[in-house]
Amino acid sequence: MAERHSFISATLAELTRRKVLRTVGAYAVGVFVLLQLMDAAVEPLRLPDWVPTLVIIVVILGFPLVFLLAWHLELTPAGVQKAEPAGLVSKSQSAILFSLMLLAMFGLAFVFYQYYSEVFEAGSAQSVVDQRDFQAPENSIAVLPFTDMSAEGDQAYFSDGVSEEILNLLAGVEGLHVAARTSSFAFRDSKTNIREIGRLLNVRTLLEGSVRKIGKRIRLTAQLINIEDGFHIWSKTYDRELDDIFAIQDEVSNQIAAALVESFKGLAIKPVGRTHIFAASQAYRTGRIHWWRRTPNELQRAIELFATALEHDARFAPAYAAMADTWLLLSLYGNVNTLKATRKAETMIEKALEIDPGSAEAFAALGLARWQIGQMDAAESALRQAVELNENYVPAQLWLAGLLGQLGRYPEEHLVLKNAMAIDPLNELLAINYSQNLAVTGNWSKAKELMDRLIELRPDSTMLLRSMAAYELAHGNLVEAWNFAHRAWQLQPDNPEDISVLAKTWMALGEVEEAEQIIQRGLEKSGQNSNLLSTYWMALMISHRFEEAETLVRDRVLEFGDGLPDAMLRRFNFLLGIVAFSREDYPRAYSLFSSAMGDEDGHVFQGDEIWVTTMASLVSEIVGKHEEAESRLATAERAVQRARLNGVDDPGIYYTEAVLLAMRDQPEKAMEKLSQAYERGFRELWTIDLDRRLDSLRELPGFIDLKNRMSDDISQALAEVRSVRLARR
Numbered sequence: 001m002a003e004r005h006s007f008i009s010a011t012l013a014e015l016t017r018r019k020v021l022r023t024v025g026a027y028a029v030g031v032f033v034l035l036q037l038m039d040a041a042v043e044p045l046r047l048p049d050w051v052p053t054l055v056i057i058v059v060i061l062g063f064p065l066v067f068l069l070a071w072h073l074e075l076t077p078a079g080v081q082k083a084e085p086a087g088l089v090s091k092s093q094s095a096i097l098f099s100l101m102l103l104a105m106f107g108l109a110f111v112f113y114q115y116y117s118e119v120f121e122a123g124s125a126q127s128v129v130d131q132r133d134f135q136a137p138e139n140s141i142a143v144l145p146f147t148d149m150s151a152e153g154d155q156a157y158f159s160d161g162v163s164e165e166i167l168n169l170l171a172g173v174e175g176l177h178v179a180a181r182t183s184s185f186a187f188r189d190s191k192t193n194i195r196e197i198g199r200l201l202n203v204r205t206l207l208e209g210s211v212r213k214i215g216k217r218i219r220l221t222a223q224l225i226n227i228e229d230g231f232h233i234w235s236k237t238y239d240r241e242l243d244d245i246f247a248i249q250d251e252v253s254n255q256i257a258a259a260l261v262e263s264f265k266g267l268a269i270k271p272v273g274r275t276h277i278f279a280a281s282q283a284y285r286t287g288r289i290h291w292w293r294r295t296p297n298e299l300q301r302a303i304e305l306f307a308t309a310l311e312h313d314a315r316f317a318p319a320y321a322a323m324a325d326t327w328l329l330l331s332l333y334g335n336v337n338t339l340k341a342t343r344k345a346e347t348m349i350e351k352a353l354e355i356d357p358g359s360a361e362a363f364a365a366l367g368l369a370r371w372q373i374g375q376m377d378a379a380e381s382a383l384r385q386a387v388e389l390n391e392n393y394v395p396a397q398l399w400l401a402g403l404l405g406q407l408g409r410y411p412e413e414h415l416v417l418k419n420a421m422a423i424d425p426l427n428e429l430l431a432i433n434y435s436q437n438l439a440v441t442g443n444w445s446k447a448k449e450l451m452d453r454l455i456e457l458r459p460d461s462t463m464l465l466r467s468m469a470a471y472e473l474a475h476g477n478l479v480e481a482w483n484f485a486h487r488a489w490q491l492q493p494d495n496p497e498d499i500s501v502l503a504k505t506w507m508a509l510g511e512v513e514e515a516e517q518i519i520q521r522g523l524e525k526s527g528q529n530s531n532l533l534s535t536y537w538m539a540l541m542i543s544h545r546f547e548e549a550e551t552l553v554r555d556r557v558l559e560f561g562d563g564l565p566d567a568m569l570r571r572f573n574f575l576l577g578i579v580a581f582s583r584e585d586y587p588r589a590y591s592l593f594s595s596a597m598g599d600e601d602g603h604v605f606q607g608d609e610i611w612v613t614t615m616a617s618l619v620s621e622i623v624g625k626h627e628e629a630e631s632r633l634a635t636a637e638r639a640v641q642r643a644r645l646n647g648v649d650d651p652g653i654y655y656t657e658a659v660l661l662a663m664r665d666q667p668e669k670a671m672e673k674l675s676q677a678y679e680r681g682f683r684e685l686w687t688i689d690l691d692r693r694l695d696s697l698r699e700l701p702g703f704i705d706l707k708n709r710m711s712d713d714i715s716q717a718l719a720e721v722r723s724v725r726l727a728r729r
Contacts, residue, residue, distance in 0.1 A: 140203040142179035143167040150213040159211040165253035180424035198227030280313035296334040320352035321361035335526040360390035374567020432467045442649030462488040466501040476681030478717035496529040550579045651682040
C-alpha cells in the first residue's frame with residue numbers, strides 16, 4: 001500500500017510540475033464558455049448550420065493537443081522549452097501515465113462532443129423540421145396588427161383599422177395567400193421571433209408597422225419582411241394631417257396594399273370601386289372580432305356593430321349576413337330558441353342575397369341555418385356554394401367541416417379543415433374541430449398535443465378549455481376534464497356552454513346534484529338555451545325523474561309551436577321515447593321511436609341514429625314485431641360498418657359494437673368490445689346503468705367486474721377533485 005501511495009504521490013507531483021491538470025482544466029473551462037456562447041448566438045446571428053459543427057470539431061481535437069503540449073513543453077524565464085522528467089517516476093511508469101492521461105483527454109473530449117453535438121444537432125434538427133414544415137405558398141403574407149407608439153397610447157383603433165383594411169384589400173388579390181386576421185392578430189405585442197411567426201402562420205412574408213401621433217399629425221411606418229432571413233423587402237413612412245380618420249385609413253391602406261402587391265412576382269392589385277362606405281366596413285370587421293369570441297355578451301356586441309354598419313350603408317350585404325349568422329349562434333351560445341333564431345336569420349339572408357346574389361357570407365349563413373334545423377342536404381349545398389364563391393371565407397369552411405363531422409364523413413371533414421387551417425392556422429374553432437376529428441379517428445394523442453399547445457398560447461380561452469374538458473371526459477380522464485371545465489366556468493360562470501360542460505363532468509363523477517345546481521343557475525339567465533336544456537334532461541334521466549324529463553321535452557315542443565322542422569321533431573320524439581321506455585310503457589315507446597326514425601339506411605354515420613335504430617329494434621322485439629326488430633338491428637350494424645370505413649376509432653364506437661353484439665346474444669364478443677371501450681377511456685357508468693340494450697350481459701362476472709372497476713376509477717377521481725376544491729378554498 002505504501003508503495004502504491006508513493007506512486008500516486010509521484011504521479012500527482014509529476015502532473016503538477018508539468019502543469020498538465022491546470023492547463024487542461026483551464027482549456028476545458030474555456031471550451032465550456034465558448035460553446036455556451038455559441039449555443040446562444042446561433043439563432044440571433046443566423047449562423048449557417050455548419051459553423052457550430054466546425055467549432056465543436058476544432059475544440060474537441062484541442063483536448064489531446066493541449067495535453068501533448070502541456071506534457072512535452074514548459075514555460076520558463078528563458079521561453080518555451082522541452083519539459084524534462086524530474087525522476088519522480090520511472091520511464092515505464094511515465095509511459096503508462098502518459099498513455100492513461102492521453103486516454104483521459106480523449107474521454108473528456110468525447111463527453112464534450114456527446115453533450116454539445118446533441119445540443120446543436122437538436123437545434124439543427126429543429127431547423128430541419130422548421131424547413132420541412134415551412135412549405136408556405138410562394139406568394140404569401142401575414143399582416144400583423146400595427147403597433148400604437150403614440151405617447152398617449154390612444155391610436156389603437158386607428159392602427160388596427162389600417163391593418164385590417166390592408167388585410168382586406170390583400171385578401172382580394174388573386175394568387176396571393178393571406179393569413180386570416182384571427183391568426184395574424186394573435187401575435188399582438190408578441191415577443192415571438194419572425195421565423196416562428198412565419199412558420200405558425202404558414203407564410204413567407206410578414207407586414208408589420210407602427211402608428212405614432214405627433215400633435216395634429218400622424219406618422220405611419222410599414223415594412224415587409226422576408227420570413228426566411230429576416231431582411232426587409234420593402235418599407236415606407238407616411239405622414240398625414242389627422243382630420244378625417246377614415247379617409248386616412250382608406251388612403252394609406254390602399255397605398256400600402258398596392259406597394260406590397262408590386263413586391264410579389266406576377267401579381268397586381270386590381271382597382272376596386274367602393275361598393276360600401278368605409279365606416280360601414282370598419283364596423284363590420286370590428287363586429288366580426290367580437291363574433292369570433294362566441295360568448296352571449298360578445299355576440300350581442302357583434303349584432304350592435306353590424307347594425308352600425310348598416311346605419312352607415314343600408315346596402316352592405318355582408319352585414320346582413322353577419323346579423324343572420326350571429327342570431328343563429330345565439331341559439332347555441334345565448335338565450336334564444338333555435339326556431340326563433342332561424343326565422344330572424346332567414347329574413348336577413350334574403351335581404352343579403354337580394355343585394356348581392358353572389359355573397360359568400362349570405363350562402364354560409366344560409367347553410368348554418370339549414371344545418372341547425374336538420375336540413376342536411378340543403379345545408380351542405382349552401383355551404384359548398386359559399387366556399388366556391390370565396391374559398392378564403394373561413395366561417396363557411398368551419399361550418400362545412402362541422403356538418404361533415406356530424407354526418408360521420410370524417411375524411412372529408414379532415415380535408416376541409418386542413419385547407420381552412422392553411423388560411424387561418426391559429427383559429428381556435430378550426431383547431432377545436434380538427435382536434436375532434438383526430439380524436440374520433442383514434443389519434444387522441446395528436447389531438448391532445450395540439451390542444452395543449454394552443455392552451456399554452458391562450459390559457460384564458462374558455463372555448464379551448466371547455467373543448468379540452470369534453471375530449472378528456474370522452475377518454476376517461478375525469479380529473480383533467482373537471483380541471484379544464486372548472487377553469488372555463490370560473491372565467492365565464494354565466495356562459496351556457498361552460499356551465500353545460502362542467503355539469504357533464506360532475507355527472508360523470510356521479511355528482512348529479514352538484515350538476516343540477518349549476519344547471520339551474522344557468523337556466524335562470526338562459527332558460528331557452530338548447531344545450532343547457534339537453535344537459536338538464538340528461539340529469540333528470542340519471543336521477544330517474546322520468547316525469548320531469550318528459551315535461552321538459554313537451555314544454556320545449558309547445559314553445560316552438562307549429563312549423564317545427566322534421567329533424568327537430570324526430571329528435572324530440574326520440575327523447576320522449578327514451579322516457580317512455582324507461583317507464584316501461586313499451587307500446588308508446590314503440591310509436592315514438594318509429595316516429596324518430598329518419599333515413600334508415602343513409603350514406604353516413606351518426607351516433608344518434610344508432611341510438612334511435614337500436615332502441616327501435618329493442619322495443620320492436622319486446623312488442624312482438626320480430627321481423628321489424630331484425631331489420632332495424634341490421635340497419636344499425638350497417639351504420640357501424642360505415643363508421644369504421646370512415647375511420648371512427650374512439651371509445652364510443654367500441655361501446656356501440658358491444659351493444660350490437662349484446663343484442664345479437666354474443667356475450668363473449670360483447671364483453672371483449674366493452675373491455676376495449678373501457679381501455680380507451682369509456683367511463684360513463686350512468687350510461688351502462690340505464691342502457692337496457694346491455695341487459696343480456698348484466699349477470700356475467702366480467703360485466704360485474706368491469707362495472708366495479710369503473711366505479712373505483714370514478715370514486716378515486718372524485719376524491720382527487722374534492723381535494724383540489726378543498727385546497728383552492
